[in-house]
Structure formats: C-alpha cells, structure tokens
Amino acid sequence: METFIPALTIFVLALVIGWEVITKVPPLLHTPLMSGANAISGVTLVGTLITSGARLSTLTEILGFIAVAMATANVIGGFLVTHRMLGMFRGKDKNA
C-alpha cells in the first residue's frame, strides 16, 4: 500500500497532463505524434537494463537481451523516423 498510492497518483496525474498536452496537437502532426509517442513508450528500456545487467541467471539474461534489443529499436527507430518526418514539414517561406 505504501508504494501503491504514490504510484497511482503519478499515473493519474501523468494521464491528465498527457491528455492536456496531446489534445493541442493538430491533425497535421498526428503521424509524428504517434511515432514520437511510440518512441517514448520504449522507455521500458530503462526497466530492462537493470535486470539484464544484474548477472542473475541465463534465463533472465536471454529475456533481458531480447527485451533490451526490442526496446532500443523502438526508442532509436522511433525518434529517428519522427525526426526524419518532421524535417519534411515546411512552411511557405522555406519552400523552394
């Protein structure tokens, strides 16, 4: 219980902040929003690092390796593809 309520508090507040911030994103940028948010969901990588580096057992090392690789691909690929996409959005002035 002592960790449950603080975690719930953070969870609910973050959902509300997410709602407020993301409803401001125009339809124009919905694809980059999706891929950018997707990259952020790769934050699960942070959690995978400790278990895969603690040298516990072969099973967790294998699971850890796959999880780290998948989460890294999610993070790096997600941010790069979003960057690439956003670089294409140009206003009138810059459009040569």
Next chain:
Amino acid sequence: MPKEEALVKLLYLAAALLFIFGLKGLAHPRTAVRGNLLAAIGMLLAIVVTLTDKRIVDFRIIIAGLVVGGFIGTFMAYRSPMTAMPQVVAVFNAFGGGASALAVGAALEEALKGEWIEEITVQFTSSAAGAALIGAVAFTGSAIAFGKLQGIIKERPILFPGRHVVNLALLVICLGLSVWQVRGYTPLQFSIGSQFRSELETGVISEDFRTAFANKGIRLSKDVAIEYEASEWVITDHEDRETYIVRENEDQLNIHTRSALPFWAMVGCASILGIMLVIPIGGADMPVVISLLNAYSGIAAAGHGWVLNNSVLIIAGSLVGAAGFILTAIMSKAMNRSLANIIFAGVGAEVASEEESEDIYAGRVKAASPEEVAMMLEGARRVVIAPGYGMAVAHAQYAIRDLVNELESKGVDVEFAIHPVAGRMPGHMNVLLAEAHIPYEKLKDLETINPSFEQTDVVLVVGANDVVNPLAREADPSIPIAGMPILNVDMARSVVVIKRSLSPGFAGIANPLFAADNSLMLFGDAKQMITELTAALKEI
C-alpha cells in the same frame, strides 16, 4: 533515502519533464523538431542515469542489446519509404509491447527466486501480470496490423463464427492465470524424510541434508539462510540465488520452488488474444487499431513502471497511453462509429452486389480525358485536392506537387482537404504531402475546408472513396458509413475523381458522387493521371 538514490530520482523527474515538453512541442510544425529532440534527450538522460545503477554488474548483455536494437531501429527509420510509415509504426509498437512483456517476465522470474532485486508483493505480481497481458496483446496485435498493412495478410476482415466467445474465453483465461500467479504457484519438486525437521528448526543444516538435495540435482551452497514463517520454512541460497520452500506433510518434508509458469501461460494466451483481436479488423480501420495498440504499449510501459516502482516509466507510459487513447477517440469520431463497433463488428467484410452499384451508376457516370480536365483546371480560380489511400498506393505525392506548382504558376489557388481517417494511420496524408514539399499551410483539416467547397471551382479526388461519399449524410442505419463526417466535395462546382474503376471503397458501398451531375471520372492510376494532367496543363 540515500543521496545517490535521491539524485537518480531527481534526474528521472527531469527526463519525465523533457518528455512532457517534447510532446508539447509537437503542437506546431515550427516547434515540433525541437520537441522530438527534447524527448530524445529525456530518453538518453533516463538511460544514462539507469546505467549508473549499482545492481548492474555486467554490461555485456546490455551493450549487445543496445547495438543490435540500435542497428535495427536506425535501419528501419532511414530505409522505409514514407508510404510505409503505418507499417513502421506498427513494428516499433510491437517491439515496445513485446519488450515490456518480456522485461516484466524477467523481473518476475528473478523476484520469485529471492528478493535480491525486487520484493514480491501483490502490487508487484499483479502489475507484472497486467503489463505483460497488455504488452503481449500490443505485440502480436501490432504484428498482425503490420502484416495487413504490408499485404502479407489479407487486408479485408477475416471473420469466423463464435470469435467473440473465443476472445472472451481467452481474456477470462488470461485473468484467471494472472490471479493464480498473484496468489503464488509453488510446484512440488521432491520430498525428504521428516528426520531433517530438527535441522530446519535449528537453522543449521548437515551434509546429509545437502546430499538429499544433491540427489535431486540441486546444489546447496554454503551461504544458506533458513527462516520459518506462516507454517513453512523458506531456505534462501544466497550464493546460487534460489529459494526453496519446505512444507511439512505427515511424515515427510515437501520441497517446493516458486514458479512463473501461470505467468508465461498467460503471456501465451494474451498473444493469441492479440492476434484474434486484430485479424477481424479491416484495412481502412487501421488508423484506429494502430492508435489503440499504441496506447496499449504505453500502458504496458506504465505497468512496467508499477512493477519496478519507477516514476519515469509510469509518467512516460501514461503520456503515451493518453496520446494513443486520444487519437483512438478522434479516429472513431471521424468515422462516426463507436470503438466497440470498429473492433468487433468486422466492417468491410461484405462488398456491394454488382446490381446495386449498377442501379446507382447506370448511364450516369461521365468519363473525361486528362486534356478535358486540364481545360477545367485552367479556368478555375480555386482548386481543392482530396487525397486518399489510393494516393499512397500509387506514390502519387510528387506528381501532385508538380501539378500544384503548375496550377499556382497559372494563378490558381490550391489547397488540400485532409480527412482524419484518409490513409492507414492518423495524419498519413499530411506526411506524404510534406514529403513532396507541399507547405503545411495548404493542408486543411475537415472542419476548416468543408465550408469552403461552395466557393471551389474544381475538386480533384485522388484515390479517396468512402471519405467523400455523400451517402454518409443519410441517416439510414443500413449504410455502414451513415453519419460519418465527410469532405463535402459534392458542394463544389465540379468534381473530378481520379480512380482506377468504379469499384466500391472499403465500406463496400457504391458512391453516388461518381454519378453526380457535377462529377467527372478520370479512370486510371493516380500517379499516371496526375502526370498526364500536368503535361496537358503545360500545353495550354
């Protein structure tokens, strides 16, 4: 709280703030690049801070994972064409969900062996089960979505009888297995005689006791602690990191170990559920499915945060969850269908009968040549282009850019009408047109563009169908798209539809727009027809 731990938590807070400001930056194209960069810096910070954790003693696995994952991610991000963006997002989403499921699985396995990294509590196990359930659904669901988008799996809904019952049963089994895991599963390994009871009581174990274990292939190290709690002994082997539970039963002692078997069975079950949920959903409903799966992978990451009591995971995961749910809601609204209808109804499985379409089209469809359309465009003051998935399939965005340049050089005002669900993911059309360097000021959403159609001379519909179907304005519930907000292109003076044939769109219904008095059909491939149009315009 030790100083170092406090510092780590403060840096996690900084990372979470960077995520929030990063997403905030996405509210405008001018600040979006910086926003994405801020979020990436936040991620880097979170990762570097985590790597300083003292529990990490071996970096080999981590480095190998980072290198392999980094290579895959970079390759996919730079090698994928913009038209394949929905697939790319689906794959990354699958990775995120899968990583969460496996990572909480690893954390659970370790926790069951002993409390070196995490303590087993109800919160720990139930959030592990929750995160893995959602993560596994996101993993296989996204994989199926990828297959459908890439054309590996049939795009039309694949329906089979009784699927709702099967899905419900799978969900119930998943929940049941989760409850089983939370309550604890300790399979019996072997039994030894009750003569060892006194050793357990004194906490000093003899060589005979070790031999009894060794006979079953289990080595007990010298570093062993015995505790008595709730009428059972817990033997913790600190050196080999393993925990044994000893329960007394009549005249023998039963040795149990903790197991994550129900958890892994649940993950398998949830993986099947993910497949079953996405298989019956058709291609045009993919914007909703991808948004929803995106939300799932966010919630799975947040659940992973609950497992590890890690605030940055909880915050980032819920931000992504919120983003996914908002997009899902926007997409459902843009189709005037409830989320339940999109996910469960299997819309798009039926195609209109030939006769029905012929009734609507009979003798009223007028075909035109590129030259005729060029003449119309030449005399227009305002032209609106309404693109759909057909534009993406034909890779027509660069040809359209040339056409726009040609029209603008002739003093024609050109804008784009973007329907929220045009294409296969939210905002799909915008990205393709941006790729072709069409300035974003020209890309108008549904609410902005709709009042202007009456002042528009020509609308060019490129590869769109259901989103411009006037039948949607009728209240007849037998029409699958009834009540869906559409681009009111039929209000314009004239409409030119570039399309290969009169075949129905995804909703499987005929489109009276094609037979309207002010409509002309330009039959052919979108890219080829646009190119011919541009060439014809140049000759005028």
